[in-house]
Amino acid sequence: KAGVTQTPRYLIKTRGQQVTLSCSPISGHRSVSWYQQTPGQGLQFLFEYFSETQRNKGNFPGRFSGRQFSNSRSEMNVSTLELGDSALYLCASSIGPQVYEQYFGPGTRLTVT
Amino acid sequence: EDKVVQSPLSLVVHEGDTVTLNCSYEVTNFRSLLWYKQEKKAPTFLFMLTSSGIEKKSGRLSSILDKKELFSILNITATQTGDSAVYLCAAYNNAGNMLTFGGGTRLMVKP
Numbered sequence: 001k002a003g004v005t006q007t008p009r010y011l012i013k014t015r016g017q018q019v020t021l022s023c024s025p026i027s028g029h030r031s032v033s034w035y036q037q038t039p040g041q042g043l044q045f046l047f048e049y050f051s052e053t054q055r056n057k058g059n060f061p062g063r064f065s066g067r068q069f070s071n072s073r074s075e076m077n078v079s080t081l082e083l084g085d086s087a088l089y090l091c092a093s094s095i096g097p098q099v100y101e102q103y104f105g106p107g108t109r110l111t112v113t
Numbered sequence: 114e115d116k117v118v119q120s121p122l123s124l125v126v127h128e129g130d131t132v133t134l135n136c137s138y139e140v141t142n143f144r145s146l147l148w149y150k151q152e153k154k155a156p157t158f159l160f161m162l163t164s165s166g167i168e169k170k171s172g173r174l175s176s177i178l179d180k181k182e183l184f185s186i187l188n189i190t191a192t193q194t195g196d197s198a199v200y201l202c203a204a205y206n207n208a209g210n211m212l213t214f215g216g217g218t219r220l221m222v223k224p
Binding site: 090 | 149154156161211212213214215216217
C-alpha cells in the first residue's frame with residue numbers, strides 16, 4: 001500500500017507570497033491532519049480534516065488555511081508568507097476521526113526568504 | 114493547555130546498551146499516547162498505547178503507559194547504530210485527531 005505523499009517536497013518563496021501544499025493520504029484513510037515542525041517549536045498541530053470538514057484547528061493565524069476534497073486529498077494554503085513560516089510541513093493520515101494511528105508523509109520543506 | 118514533556122533531551126550510548134526514554138503528559142480528557150521515530154524526514158509510527166500497564170513490544174523496542182502517574186516509557190534493548198534518531202511521543206485528547214507532541218529525545222548510538 002502506498003504511503004502518504006506530499007508535494008512539492010521543497011519550496012522557496014519570498015515574503016508576502018502565498019503557497020499551496022498538497023497531501024494525498026494512504027488509500028482508505030479519510031482523515032488528514034497537518035503539522036508544522038520547526039527547530040524552536042517542535043511539531044505543532046495546524047488542522048485536521050475528515051469528510052471535507054475541518055474538525056480541529058491549532059493555534060495558528062488565519063493566514064493558514066486548508067481544505068479536503070471528496071477523494072480525501074488535502075491542501076493547505078499559507079497566505080502573506082513571513083520569514084517565520086519557514087518550516088517542515090507534515091501531513092498525516094489516519095483511518096478516521098476517532099483515535100487511530102496517524103501515518104506521516106515525507107513533508108514539504110518551505111523556505112521563506 | 115495540553116502539554117507533553119520528554120526526557121532526556123539527548124542521549125549518547127554505545128551499541129549494545131539499553132536505553133529508557135521518558136514521556137510525561139498533562140492532557141485534558143486523555144485518550145492515548147503514541148511514540149514515533151524520526152530520522153531525517155517523516156516520523157514513523159512505533160506504538161500507540163491506550164491502556165495502562167499493558168506493554169507493547171516490537172523487536173527490541175517496548176513501551177508501557179501509566180495513566181495514574183501520567184507517563185510512558187520507551188525501552189530499546191541491545192541498541193544499534195540504526196536506532197540513532199529523534200524519538201517523539203505525542204498524546205491525544207478527546208477532541209479528536211489532534212496530537213500534542215513532546216520536544217523529542219535525540220538518541221545517538223555509537224559503534
